[in-house]
Amino acid sequence: MTRHVSHIADEELALLATEELPPAAAAHLASCAECRQRWEQYRTIAGALRSLPAPALPRDFSFDPAAVAALRPVPWWWRYRWPIRVTTLLAATFLVVLLSSALAWPRASPPPQRVAASTPTAVALAAPEPTPAEAGAGGESVTAVQALAGTPAEVGEATPSPQAKAVVPSTDREQERPVGFGSGTGRVVVVVLAGLLALLSAVGSVFGFVLPLVARPPRLSGSSRIGNR
């Protein structure tokens, strides 16, 4: 049986080129010309790398103390000033739209409800069964139906028969409750949303517009180099 002679792995030889040789490796290199040749080749390459000349410095990078004192790290509001500005403008736009809608909406339906509530029952009972489209159109019968819903006590006295329930379709019932900005919950939502948007707009204006204009940080690269050429 013949004994197979193994060589040292290439990567191990590459590392041994600049390290102290372990006894086993030294003994192998002394007896194996191929490994020794490769090991010396790595030593030559490492030596040549160490002898590479240093590149010439383009300038002295030391600081001018006055320039250093004037320099500050770029603050977060400067780094994110454009997203802040976009968000601020969007918030302000939504705030204007929300306030305009809130001011205009409440005048739409409540006053006719109260007027029609005084004489509701006869018209409501005499009216033919309304279709959802008619109900949405807001005619006289719809006003009366809304009045029915708005004054349950009066309706209960004037329309004791189950006929009244048959007259009022489900779509009208959904209109019974005043939804939107006029309701209590709606008002709360509007006020909270408007407050948040106003806060966002105010904070965004400060960090997105005022601070970048008042305390603009100096540029660290490009034309305003701080070293000495």
Add this chain to the structure above:
Amino acid sequence: MGTEDSDASLVAAAQAGDHAAFATLVRRYQGVVFAVALRLLGDRDAAEDIVQEAFVRAYFGLDRFRGTNFRAWVLRIAHNAALDHLRAARRHPRVPLERAPEPARDVEASPGVEHTGLQAALEAALALLPPDQRAVVLLVDVEGLPYDEVAEVLEIPVGTVKSRLARARVRLRQLLEADPRARELLELSGRLPQREPGASDSMPPME
């Protein structure tokens, strides 16, 4: 403050507001930082920006510096900035990742190194290495930093430094063997391997 002052005393003085002490540190290490940045990036303008950025960041981070090795710290800052630059370059392919070796006017005359063809071959081979292997070769072989300091710069274990260095040297040898300019070095040293036809580069580990 003289140049013989230790880094620790200069850092302490700079932390106390002594601009001259920090300027001394900058002058002491600007060469190695620029050399590493230039060979990592292959772009003089980018390397110049990286060096400036590294020292500016180091200056503003002096209060947070609690280490003992200023050179490793500023090299780590520069290396991270260089990696950011390389990532940005990958997103914009117009910026070349690999670049021809520096022209002769960019290097200072160095006694004992007269083989400009070999230097060019070495620079070209370095530029072809992957960035992680290139950084290790630059720090260990070119700049002569010890393994533990390189591990601190690159924020990797010492074992990883060694494995990357080994792979990088193997790759460098393969590249240099294929470069006719490098044969000058190998012939000069009389160690040009006589490769047999069909011989494989890979060898089994020593038993």
